[in-house]
Amino acid sequence: MSLKNQVVVLGCGVGGLTFASTLAKQAKGSASVTVIERKSRFQFPPSYTWVVMGWREPKQVQRDLTPLARKKVKIINEAVIKIDLSAKRVATSSSQIAYDYLVVALGAEHVPGEIPGFEDYAHQFYDLVSALKFREALNGFAGNTVSVGVSRTPFKCPAAPYEMSLLLDDNFRKQGKKVEVHMFTPEAQALPATGPVIGKQVERMLATRGIKYHPKKKLVKVARDSIVFEDGEEINHDLLVAVPPHRCPSVVVDAGLTDSSGWVPVNPNTLATKVEDVYAIGDVSAIETPHGHMPFLPKAGVFAQGQAEILANNIAHSITGKGERKAWDGSGTCFLEVSKSESAFLRGTFLSKPPRLEFHPPRRKWHFDKIALEKFWMTYRL
Numbered sequence: 001m002s003l004k005n006q007v008v009v010l011g012c013g014v015g016g017l018t019f020a021s022t023l024a025k026q027a028k029g030s031a032s033v034t035v036i037e038r039k040s041r042f043q044f045p046p047s048y049t050w051v052v053m054g055w056r057e058p059k060q061v062q063r064d065l066t067p068l069a070r071k072k073v074k075i076i077n078e079a080v081i082k083i084d085l086s087a088k089r090v091a092t093s094s095s096q097i098a099y100d101y102l103v104v105a106l107g108a109e110h111v112p113g114e115i116p117g118f119e120d121y122a123h124q125f126y127d128l129v130s131a132l133k134f135r136e137a138l139n140g141f142a143g144n145t146v147s148v149g150v151s152r153t154p155f156k157c158p159a160a161p162y163e164m165s166l167l168l169d170d171n172f173r174k175q176g177k178k179v180e181v182h183m184f185t186p187e188a189q190a191l192p193a194t195g196p197v198i199g200k201q202v203e204r205m206l207a208t209r210g211i212k213y214h215p216k217k218k219l220v221k222v223a224r225d226s227i228v229f230e231d232g233e234e235i236n237h238d239l240l241v242a243v244p245p246h247r248c249p250s251v252v253v254d255a256g257l258t259d260s261s262g263w264v265p266v267n268p269n270t271l272a273t274k275v276e277d278v279y280a281i282g283d284v285s286a287i288e289t290p291h292g293h294m295p296f297l298p299k300a301g302v303f304a305q306g307q308a309e310i311l312a313n314n315i316a317h318s319i320t321g322k323g324e325r326k327a328w329d330g331s332g333t334c335f336l337e338v339s340k341s342e343s344a345f346l347r348g349t350f351l352s353k354p355p356r357l358e359f360h361p362p363r364r365k366w367h368f369d370k371i372a373l374e375k376f377w378m379t380y381r382l
């Protein structure tokens, strides 16, 4: 057994939680696992669209983190304020925590203030509080036009804004409301990471429902009832919901872990950063793709989870000497909900050249699979 066994995990979202619980199981009794997380609850973002539509209540999509302690994981419920890579130490407001292995899983920060008017006039659904506010706005909505969009790339869950436009459109129809839905994005096509063929299939789904799609549109200004793009075009609407700009958490940038991408470059197979014994998983990381669809892998929970499982296995192996090392292969799946009871489904290996990708049109089966995934996170993951 190695003398190096102090593992510190920064962040307990999808990646951090998966890593900590998998490592605690695989290196039982041999590793000391400490998680630093500012929230006391784990929240499941894939269900936020259901919260917006009123199909879930907040308590159904979050869980207290305390059961992790039963797995002998120590949780420090504070914000990370400094990562000192040379001293191998992390600071919170009340303590300094030394590590042998550091796993950075701090996700992405939202910065709506980067776009003038966003905070005053745009709704968003990328956190639970904002999703609930948007739900309230929808409840009293009596307008004719809604804009749904993406303000900047990269953003997490490439399918989420498309899903939101399809769900809103479906819901307005079922309520007998005639509402025109616009979908805008700076991307050149829908879901660019999946390539042009699948992108066209998704765009056809929008077109079939009459959703007006505006690709290659970079949002520069939000006003009370309109948005303005970089090319000067304007869309007027009665309600706007948009994905806010994302950036790497400043504590990670200040530590010197990022590169010109703005995110943490890692070895795709091992998740190692340029600093020995320091790893980054999930949204905080930047992984270059070997194909031309997109320069970097999209940010998604399914990748954070897969990376976390591989990394936990490998660190458990380093500590216990048992089992064998594994390499992450970039595979992932994604649901694209289109109504209350149907979802499309995507599956692929995103790091192979060419990528192997499948698109499965909407069916009830995929919707039930997403419910099963939610149940796993809400019931079994901890």
Ligand SMILES: Cc1cc2nc3c(=O)[nH]c(=O)nc-3n(C[C@H](O)[C@H](O)[C@H](O)COP(=O)(O)OP(=O)(O)OC[C@H]3O[C@@H](n4cnc5c(N)ncnc54)[C@H](O)[C@@H]3O)c2cc1C
Pocket (backbone or CB within 6 Å): 010, 011, 012, 013, 014, 015, 016, 036, 037, 038, 039, 045, 046, 047, 048, 049, 078, 079, 080, 081, 105, 106, 107, 108, 125, 126, 127, 156, 157, 160, 249, 251, 281, 282, 283, 284, 299, 300, 301, 302, 303, 304, 333, 334, 335
């Ligand atoms: C609406 C929506 C729908 C989505 N749907 C899907 C989907 O269907 N499928 C899918 O694969 N992905 C989906 N995603 C994306 C997925 O949620 C993220 O990619 C995933 O959560 C990334 O995991 P992570 O561990 O990297 O970051 P996160 O899960 O964001 O976790 C980061 C954690 O770090 C904590 N943290 C940050 N800074 C600090 C600090 N300074 N100190 C202490 N703690 C800190 C945060 O509180 C958070 O708990 C969706 C996202 C959204 C918003």
